[in-house]
Structures are given as structure tokens and as C-alpha cells.
Amino acid sequence: MFDGGGRPALLRRINESTVLARLREAGPLRLADLSDRTELSRQTVAQVVASLVDDGLVEYVEAGRAGPRPPGRPARLVRLRPDAAHVVGIDIGPHRTLVVVADLTGRIVAEDRGDSSRIRTRDGMLAHVRDHVRDALAAGGVRPETVRAVGAGTPGIVEAEHGVVVEAATMPDWRSIDLADRLRAAFGCPVFVENDVNLAVLAERWHGPGRDAGILVAVQWGGRVGAGILVGDRLLRGAHGAAGEVGFLPADPSACEPGPTGRTTLGPFERRVGTAAIAELTGEHSVDDPAGATLSAARDGDPAALTVVDTIAERFVRGLAPLIIILDPDLVVIGGGVTRAGPPLLEAVERHLRGRTLVRPTLALSALGDRAVALGAARLALDDVERRLFTVR
Amino acid sequence: MFDGGGRPALLRRINESTVLARLREAGPLRLADLSDRTELSRQTVAQVVASLVDDGLVEYVEAGRAGPRPPGRPARLVRLRPDAAHVVGIDIGPHRTLVVVADLTGRIVAEDRGDSSRIRTRDGMLAHVRDHVRDALAAGGVRPETVRAVGAGTPGIVEAEHGVVVEAATMPDWRSIDLADRLRAAFGCPVFVENDVNLAVLAERWHGPGRDAGILVAVQWGGRVGAGILVGDRLLRGAHGAAGEVGFLPADPSACEPGPTGRTTLGPFERRVGTAAIAELTGEHSVDDPAGATLSAARDGDPAALTVVDTIAERFVRGLAPLIIILDPDLVVIGGGVTRAGPPLLEAVERHLRGRTLVRPTLALSALGDRAVALGAARLALDDVERRLFTVR
Known part of the structure; x- marks a missing residue:
């Protein structure tokens, strides 16, 4: 497109970006193909590639090393260096x-x-x-x-x-x-x-099921509860960076009392549904992982643990319903430690949500574990x- | 910028749009100034303007008619025709x-x-x-x-x-x-x-106090209650077009019951705070305007009416707190019929909101009346x- 003349440093950078972008889209290419796709002359492309090789950004490979080998003399391909x-x-x-x-x-x-x-x-x-x-x-x-x-x-x-x-x-x-x-x-x-x-919500967009969701919510549910909200590609951060602090939602009837005055304690919602609340229901006393045994047992179908998961899922839905009513999200991905209860947790949340909101988002458990x-x-x-x-x- | 050659119809449209955009930014301009600002030749600008005059989009005026008259021969200015x-x-x-x-x-x-x-x-x-x-x-x-x-x-x-x-x-x-x-x-x-x-939220962005609010919420509060949400310039519509249907939020302790199952009735929140709820508190029976007398009396400082407004403002805050917690909006503009109560309503809402959410948005009453x-x-x-x-x- 810009093949010389004018401001050389800027032109060089434009040409380099163009070559890199084409290689990223198309994978390894012959110089001739790169010239076609960039609308730069063969000579300009060769110069740009040489400079990018010097910078360590691209490398030449034999065709056979980067894909099926065509008949005849092996072609040299240019490719992005992943490293x-x-x-x-x-x-x-x-x-x-x-x-x-x-x-x-x-x-x-x-x-x-x-x-x-x-x-x-x-x-x-x-x-x-x-x-x-x-x-x-x-x-x-x-x-x-x-x-x-x-x-x-x-x-x-x-x-x-x-x-x-x-x-x-x-x-x-x-x-x-x-x-x-x-x-x-x-x-x-x-x-x-x-x-x-x-x-976490960016990760669900990238690696999770949230690739195509217009409004994507990722709820992290562990000792505390928080939500990340993506509207298109824009993170909803809030005027004070506090959007999605759903742990501070009122939790249920008993929590419809004057709300929090500081950030040193848990919010009403997370106090009702977080891992400490689960431990309280079961009498577990592990400090490091207060609800771990119950969550694993629920995943394995233990009836008593499933009852606890059902109780906690109902509280979760009561507290989170306002988010669904206000945002009408396409997809809510639930992540965090509590998801170790697995499919029974998702089933209980879906069941309790029925009839509680005008519209229902798709729900999913995060597959990213603690890496989100x-x-x-x-x-x-x-x-x-x-x-x-x-x-x- | 593009001064001839290539595809003439597209070029003409580019040039016309460029001329129109500059006139919109700068107001009436002489042809010479228009040529400078568009980077088009004087001759091209004259042709483009002639074509736009034919289309009825711009007109020539004497300088004296469109602003202060410079000394000497009156200049002809080109301006957009508002009509x-x-x-x-x-x-x-x-x-x-x-x-x-x-x-x-x-x-x-x-x-x-x-x-x-x-x-x-x-x-x-x-x-x-x-x-x-x-x-x-x-x-x-x-x-x-x-x-x-x-x-x-x-x-x-x-x-x-x-x-x-x-x-x-x-x-x-x-x-x-x-x-x-x-x-x-x-x-x-x-x-x-x-x-x-x-x-309504687009109107508050355009004509109201919401011009610079990153996250702008306009709550319409009348017989029903709904909220429009702008994130930047993007309307948050929701996966099913149901975002902001805050009338269906749970209203308060007594409303933390299974929610709505259809759209034929009022939602829990609007049932508690809408004009019918106000009329119920006061015993008003006007069908056309159930809360009108009370709202006007509150605006005029009537003690009994102010008590009603205080009650309804507290319910409003209890129901709406989740929206503020979830979105952390920059500004919430309250519009709709209930705002006829005026500043006492805003004062009561602000007072009841204190301590109920982590962060507080700016609140304002809409100045657009029923025209939003x-x-x-x-x-x-x-x-x-x-x-x-x-x-x-």
C-alpha cells in the first residue's frame, strides 16, 4: 500500500506491522504470497522481512518444516517466531x-x-x-x-x-x-x-465458553464473591472501580438491613454463600479449605453434601437474581472454589433460578479452575x- | 484530501461529507476557509458547494447575516441549512x-x-x-x-x-x-x-446532566419503574432486550419471595414504589393520576405528603441498591411522574442511600419532564x- 517516499521511519513501521499482521492471519507464507497479500513490492517485502529477522520477530523455514511439502524445490516460507x-x-x-x-x-x-x-x-x-x-x-x-x-x-x-x-x-x-x-x-x-x-472474565472470553456472549458475567465464588462484567469488549469497571462487587448485595430477607459501611468485613451476600457459610452449615473446621470436603462429597453424590449444596445454591440465586434482572446477560460463568462441587451445583443453581427472573441467561461452570x-x-x-x-x- | 482521479461518485461523496462535516463543526465559512479546512482545492470546493446547494443542504449567506460583519465588501459565507x-x-x-x-x-x-x-x-x-x-x-x-x-x-x-x-x-x-x-x-x-x-437515557446523555457520565443510568419512576443504562455510548440492551427491567427487582424483605412468572403484572419493586403504591399510602383514588396531589403537596412542603415521600424513597433505595452495587454508575438520573415531588424526593433518596452501598453515584432529578x-x-x-x-x- 505505501511503497516508499514520505516519512521513511513511519513507512517502515507501517510496512513491518502489515507484514506481521498478514503472517499472524495466514500462518507461514512465501515471499511472493506475502507481497500479494500486503500489496507491497517483492523487493520491499524482502527488505522488511530481513529487518524483522534481525529483530528476531520472524524466521525463514523450509516449506516441509511448516506444512505439507509441495513437489519440486522446497520453498522458503516466512513465519512469525512464536518465541x-x-x-x-x-x-x-x-x-x-x-x-x-x-x-x-x-x-x-x-x-x-x-x-x-x-x-x-x-x-x-x-x-x-x-x-x-x-x-x-x-x-x-x-x-x-x-x-x-x-x-x-x-x-x-x-x-x-x-x-x-x-x-x-x-x-x-x-x-x-x-x-x-x-x-x-x-x-x-x-x-x-x-x-x-x-x-477472570477476560479469561472466560478468551479460553472459556464466553467467546460470543454479548454481555458476559464471570462470578468468582469462593471465600468471597465478585463478578467481572464484559459488555462487548469493554470491561464494566464502574465509576469507582467497584462495579461487580456482588459480595455486597443484600443476601436474602434477613440481610435486607442497612448495608456495609466499610470494606474490612465480608458483604452480606458473600457472608451467606461463601465457603465460610458452607463450613458453618456442615460443621467443617478446616482453616485452609473450609468447605473442601463437602464440595468434593457433593460432586461424588453424597446425599448430605448435596443438601448443603442445594441450600447454598438457593441463597446464591436469591442474592444474584438482581444482577440477572439488571444486566440480562447472555452468559454467566461461575468460577472459584465452590465450583469444585461440579455439575450438582450448576443443576441446583439453574433449578432455583427458574421463575425468579423475567429472562434467563445461559449458565456454565468455569473450566479454568484457579487459573482464570x-x-x-x-x-x-x-x-x-x-x-x-x-x-x- | 482526495482531489480528483479514481472513482468519481465515491470521491464526490467523500468530498461532500467532508465539506458538510467542516460546516457543522465550524459554522458558516467563506469558500477560501472551507478550502483550507478540507484540504480541497478552491475549485473543487466551489463545485461541491454548488452541488450541495442544489440538494438543499447548504446555502450562501451574506457575512452580515450570519455573524459580525467584517469591514469592506461583504463576504459570502456557506452554511448548513438547519431546515x-x-x-x-x-x-x-x-x-x-x-x-x-x-x-x-x-x-x-x-x-x-x-x-x-x-x-x-x-x-x-x-x-x-x-x-x-x-x-x-x-x-x-x-x-x-x-x-x-x-x-x-x-x-x-x-x-x-x-x-x-x-x-x-x-x-x-x-x-x-x-x-x-x-x-x-x-x-x-x-x-x-x-x-x-x-x-430516556439517550435523552439524558444529549440534553440532561449525563453528558460526561461514563456509566449513566436513567430510572423512569411512575406507575412502573424501568432503567436505561448507557456504558459509554453503548446502550446496555441485554441478551433478550430486558436489561434494566428494575421493576422486577425484589423490593424489600417481604418481597424476597419467588419472583414474577410473566409480564402481565407489575414487578415486586414497582408494586412497592410506583404511583399506585403511593396512592395506597395516602388513600388517593384518582384513576388518571393516582399520586399527583401527594407529589405536588410534597414539593410544596406539606408535612404529611413529605412523610409519604420519605417512606417511598426508602423503599426505592432498598430496591435499587443492587443496581448501584452492580454497576457502580457515575450518575443516576431519576425521571418519570414521581419526580413531580421535586427536591424533597431527591433529598430523601440521597439520605436513605447513605451507608447502604460501598460507593455512591451522583444522583439527579431529570429536567426533561415527560419529554425524555x-x-x-x-x-x-x-x-x-x-x-x-x-x-x-
Whole structure:
């Protein structure tokens, strides 16, 4: 399209982005095909590709190595190097840390988990995060200099634009932190920080059943309850970054009392349906995983555990009905620890929802387990890398 | 920018749109200024303007007639003709119809009201609408052939994409209607149909205090209660067109019972706070305007009426709190008949909201009275006309 003349640096970047975008769409291509698809001359394409090879973004391969071999002399194909760039996604939580590393195609090439439950200071948490990112990169054989963006999720209210954690009641010493700045200093690349539940909904859009849902809600249901809301491709963050804090919904009749005045306690809804409430129903006393035995037993069909799941599902529906009435979502994906109860939980939620709302969304259990937040963080980082590599700014 | 060569019809349209867009931004301009601003040659601009004059879209005026007169020979300025195009906005309701006519600048040039309370059939309603549009155009001296788009709002669930009313429980014989098709046949121009409350929120964005609110909610509070939700410039319609049907929220403790099963009755929330509920509190028996006397008395400071308003405001807040928790909106504009109680109503709602939600939106009473839906309908139509005239497709 732009084949010379004018501002050379800009033209070169336009041509490079165009070549990269075509290779991303079409997979490996011969130079001649790349010339056709980019509407650039063969000579310009060859120059652009040479420069991209120098930058480590593309490479030449023999046709036989990248697909079925045509007859005759093997053609040289140009392809994107998946390992040309990597992103890191980090889930920073009060109990554990999960780091995932993805290549340019979005494939997860490494993962690392850490126990954060004994960390009491922000500096301790930041050092812990750095260590586990280093371990994940080493495990995947990924050179740190190929990491082009980092995404990080944390509980609490986040000013996503500046990457600042305003407050997170569940994490010690975790408020008013320039988290993006601190991580950028550690990793030397762009860093994006987002509320953990907002990242979970991005992951459901990316890897889950939510690809085509116009209004997609991901409810994270564990010790606390929160919802991430996507309207098209736009995260509904709210005026104060507090949209989707459904844990603070009134829970049921007994909870239709004056609401919360601070963020140090659980909200009425999560108090009624979270893992602590389940443990209270069963008399379980495990501190680390208060409802684990009951949830597993329900999945296996244990009658007593199924009764507990039914009770908790009814409370869940009572509390969550307003969200369905207000948003009329296409799809609600339920994730978080409580989903270990599996299909019986989904069945109970669907049954109790009948007749309670004008319209009913499709419901699904998340298939992402406890990886949703880290995957969403990687997606956020990958969006940035793709913007920089494949589009002309 | 494109000054000749290539596909002439497309180029002409690009040039016309460019000239129109600059005139819309800048107001009346001399040909030389128009040439500078469009980056088109003086000769091309003169040709484009001549063609637009023929189409009735622009006109020449003497400088003195369109602004301060510069010294020397009066310059001829080119300006958009406000009357070059008109749009019609229609509010179709069970009790009354309101038609507004706007010119190309968005100024309302005519208005007409009709009583629809005795109409029992869809054909009757369509004839009624046609008559009142005709009357409005006549009153404004607007030639029907200058009407380039029509917007229409109706209660109920609307498939906006196809302009079909799925169902509207409050209107007789008003379900499964190809309303856009029927109105298009009557008016011979593009017609856009939308749920009435969704149009009210568009009007608050356009004419109300909601211009800059990222997440804007307009609650219409009368006999029924509904909310229109704008996320940026995107109407949140919902998977089934039922987003914002807050009348069906649970209302308070006594309403935390199994919810509605159809749309033929009022929802729990609107049953507790609508005008009929107010009348029940006061013993008013007016059928046409069940709460009118109380609302007016409250506005005037009558103590008994203020007590009623306080009660109803508390119920309103209890029911609406989930919307604020879920969306964290920047601004909630309250409109509809109940707002005749004025500032005491707003004060009571704000007071009862304190401490009930994590974050608080700004609240405001609508200043649009009963014109919000018709204005929003005109805005919808004007968006279409502006897309066609001022942008290149």
C-alpha cells in the first residue's frame, strides 16, 4: 500500500506491522504470497522481512518444516517466531500466587505457583512475585528479555488506568500501591494491573465458553464473591472501580438491613454463600479449605453434601437474581472454589433460578479452575503486545 | 484530501461529507476557509458547494447575516441549512403520545401531544401516531419530504435491530409488531424503534446532566419503574432486550419471595414504589393520576405528603441498591411522574442511600419532564442522519 517516499521511519513501521499482521492471519507464507497479500513490492517485502529477522520477530523455514511439502524445490516460507515475544500473567492473592507465561500465539509455555499466605508486607509480596516470575521463565526456558508485557491481577479496588491498588481488604499492607510502577521497575516492560475478577472474565472470553456472549458475567465464588462484567469488549469497571462487587448485595430477607459501611468485613451476600457459610452449615473446621470436603462429597453424590449444596445454591440465586434482572446477560460463568462441587451445583443453581427472573441467561461452570485470573492477566498483556506489533499507531 | 482521479461518485461523496462535516463543526465559512479546512482545492470546493446547494443542504449567506460583519465588501459565507433535514421522535405510550420534530442542528421546532388511552388496536394506534406526526409537522411548518429519519419509543421488550415490539404488557394489542416496517411504510424514511426507557437515557446523555457520565443510568419512576443504562455510548440492551427491567427487582424483605412468572403484572419493586403504591399510602383514588396531589403537596412542603415521600424513597433505595452495587454508575438520573415531588424526593433518596452501598453515584432529578422518551427518539433518528450526511461510509 505505501511503497516508499514520505516519512521513511513511519513507512517502515507501517510496512513491518502489515507484514506481521498478514503472517499472524495466514500462518507461514512465501515471499511472493506475502507481497500479494500486503500489496507491497517483492523487493520491499524482502527488505522488511530481513529487518524483522534481525529483530528476531520472524524466521525463514523450509516449506516441509511448516506444512505439507509441495513437489519440486522446497520453498522458503516466512513465519512469525512464536518465541519472538512472551507475556507474563500474574495472579496475586492473599493465599497463593500463580504465574503463567504465554508466547506470541497465546500458548501457555510455563507456569509457577507460590504460597503467599504468610507474607505480611508489600515489599515481601513484591519480592515473592519477582521470584516466582523468575522461576516460571526458567522453567519454560524463556529468556527474560523476550518478555514484552506483564499483566497482574489483585483483589480489591484497582485504578486500572494508572495500575494503582486503591485498597484490598483481604491482603495485608495492600493499599495505595503503585503496583504497575513497582512491577515495571522489576521487569523493564509495560505492566497492566487489573482487579482479579475483571481478569477472570477476560479469561472466560478468551479460553472459556464466553467467546460470543454479548454481555458476559464471570462470578468468582469462593471465600468471597465478585463478578467481572464484559459488555462487548469493554470491561464494566464502574465509576469507582467497584462495579461487580456482588459480595455486597443484600443476601436474602434477613440481610435486607442497612448495608456495609466499610470494606474490612465480608458483604452480606458473600457472608451467606461463601465457603465460610458452607463450613458453618456442615460443621467443617478446616482453616485452609473450609468447605473442601463437602464440595468434593457433593460432586461424588453424597446425599448430605448435596443438601448443603442445594441450600447454598438457593441463597446464591436469591442474592444474584438482581444482577440477572439488571444486566440480562447472555452468559454467566461461575468460577472459584465452590465450583469444585461440579455439575450438582450448576443443576441446583439453574433449578432455583427458574421463575425468579423475567429472562434467563445461559449458565456454565468455569473450566479454568484457579487459573482464570492469571490467564486473564496474560491476555491483558498480550493485547498490548499485539497492539504494538500488529497495528499501526 | 482526495482531489480528483479514481472513482468519481465515491470521491464526490467523500468530498461532500467532508465539506458538510467542516460546516457543522465550524459554522458558516467563506469558500477560501472551507478550502483550507478540507484540504480541497478552491475549485473543487466551489463545485461541491454548488452541488450541495442544489440538494438543499447548504446555502450562501451574506457575512452580515450570519455573524459580525467584517469591514469592506461583504463576504459570502456557506452554511448548513438547519431546515435541510428534519427528524421526528415519537413516544408511544398507553396513555399519551408525544411527537417532537427536530432540525439538523437538533433544535426542537415542533411538538404535538395526543391522548392514546382509549385506543384498543394496533391499527388504531398506528393511525393515531400518523395523525399526530402530521399535525406536528404542520405546526412547525416542516415539509414532510425533509424528514430523513424517524425514531420511536414504546414500552416493553423491543428487538431494536429489526424494530420489532416483542411484547408490551401495558399496551393493548401491542406485541409481535414490525413497528419499524409499519412506520417506514407511513413515512417513507428510515425508522428506528427502541424501548422507551432506553430512549430516556439517550435523552439524558444529549440534553440532561449525563453528558460526561461514563456509566449513566436513567430510572423512569411512575406507575412502573424501568432503567436505561448507557456504558459509554453503548446502550446496555441485554441478551433478550430486558436489561434494566428494575421493576422486577425484589423490593424489600417481604418481597424476597419467588419472583414474577410473566409480564402481565407489575414487578415486586414497582408494586412497592410506583404511583399506585403511593396512592395506597395516602388513600388517593384518582384513576388518571393516582399520586399527583401527594407529589405536588410534597414539593410544596406539606408535612404529611413529605412523610409519604420519605417512606417511598426508602423503599426505592432498598430496591435499587443492587443496581448501584452492580454497576457502580457515575450518575443516576431519576425521571418519570414521581419526580413531580421535586427536591424533597431527591433529598430523601440521597439520605436513605447513605451507608447502604460501598460507593455512591451522583444522583439527579431529570429536567426533561415527560419529554425524555420523545427527545431520545429524535436523538436516535438524528444519529442516523448525521451518519449518512457527515461521515463517509
